[in-house]
Amino acid sequence: MKFNTDFFAGYSPERINPGDKEYTVEKIKKVTSGSTPHVARIVDDLYNSILVNGTYRASSIRIAEASKIIENTQRDVNIALMNELAKIFNAMGIDTQEIIDAASSKWNFIKFKPGLVGGHCISVDPYYLIEKAKVYGVLPRIMMDARRLNDGMGYYIGGQVLRLMNKRGILVKNAAILILGITFKENCPDIRNTKVIDVYLALHEYTANIMFLDPWADAKTVEQIYKIKIHSRIDPSWYGAFDVIISAVAHEEFKRIDIQSLLKENGIVYDVKGNLDRKVVSARL
Template sequence: MDNTQIAIIGLGYVGLPLAVEFAKKYHVTGFDINQSRVDELNKGHDSTLEVAGKDLHSVLIKSNIKKRKSKLILSEVAVPDGNTIAQIDNDNHYGSDNPFSGLYLTTNPKEIKDSNYYIITVPTPTDKNNRPELTPLLKASETVGSVLKIGDIVIYESTVYPGATEEDCVPVLETFSGMAFNKDFYVGYSPERINPGDKEHTVTRIKKITSGSTKETGHKVDKLYKSIIVAGTHLAPTIKVAEAAKVIENSQRDINIAFVNELAKIFGNLNIDTKDVLEAAGTKWNFLPFKPGLVGGHCIGVDPYYLAQKAQETGYNPEIILAGRRINDGMGQYVAGEVIKL
């Protein structure tokens, strides 16, 4: 029987879909500090609308792994070959090969301590000065660190700058666990690629980048995700490579949108229809089809600042990345001004 037990820390639009998919094969404990969030999920309702009620209901269970294992009925049941098997009393009803699979939700950190994989999926916003705010990530690391055991693996999915996992999070895990990194416990990084509201590119249909703090850990992390990600995985050589790959995905998109936003301003002054220009230019095979507009949300307007911060710490001042942010941040005011002119 697979002994994999997973704890998902953070049950937002990233953590919940991941928890539901893993729960179809493994015992998963979903942890969140928000009691009202856990209560609504236990009723089968996801206010983020990322997981349908029927899908959530299909994996929800009412007790943690310890209580479920205690329900093991030791009475023997006859099978055709004359041997016997143990009958298991469990509340799994969706056909998993693992009788202990399912999703148990809690706000009690003590109930995640039996896990051997901890996946952290908390927000990584910026503060009012657009500086990376790692408090949610570090607090989650404290929670996990307090229950870590020998051999456990902690996987981070939150978007960060290169080096954050090993330089910022690992010391917290060491402090709160009293254990040594890459000797007693290990770390992986597999950045989330969720596109909120997209019902086509769901978590299992998006190729997953994986990585580990050691070669063996990397393969373990990759194998874990590969068990649910039908689109496949890409095992990066180091955690820093995986972190960098994630942070440039949204930075690249932000810059491309900034470019067409600037074009829209230029063509507006020239009384040229931007849509017509992009349509004409798009007839060339290698022209990228971006459109002008507002940039918001949890990722695209935030992630470039994480990369810019790390670049500045090394003594390099990123010009294109920050210029793109300035252009896109100013588009709201620009659009409002254009509307007033109508």
């Protein structure tokens, strides 16, 4: 069979934001394409029949796929910049979130935040473009450095927590730690390529006494993939039990938890996403 004679191809790259209740599938403007102009029109008409905000018809399948790649690569690079800034400001002893809030008062400041970059798109797609660039003799240094920096943030956060424990005089060996969240993003059950695991691994080297709380993630799937047991609700034995609590994922449910009631007297709260009340937080990214 001959391509574009006996069979044809239509294509629209995935464009979805998991957990987003505002930009749902039917409300997202989709990029469409086809292997011929006729097929492109068919695909475009199909999506326009169900989408509220219509489509953008790309001139080729290559253009459509490249647009998807740079959407995620742009976010990855911008988040990497904020992660690098967070490292600088943490070393200087000033609060990154406060700096971002102040900078956001400028009308054209783009408010990205530092954090863990996981999931099946942003942390993966840049690698496709990086490898393709090498084939064409281009070394994409910014994208490569952004990926390297973002991939290392879980271990950096683990190191920050250990440093804070030492400063507080908390014995690291066999310390009781609670991690809030294991999914790759807030209010979403997706655990694919979650970088919270890296935080866990950085700490597990010193203590096996680590608990996970996540009302969104499926416990069986987490145990199958990561060999970790998680809880969907607070166990009564947890009150006053933890040396450290790490808010790793900004699930809405975590805002309603009495964090202090779960801590030991000299306990630490480390806030990765900046979603907790500042009054209960010992340090944040």
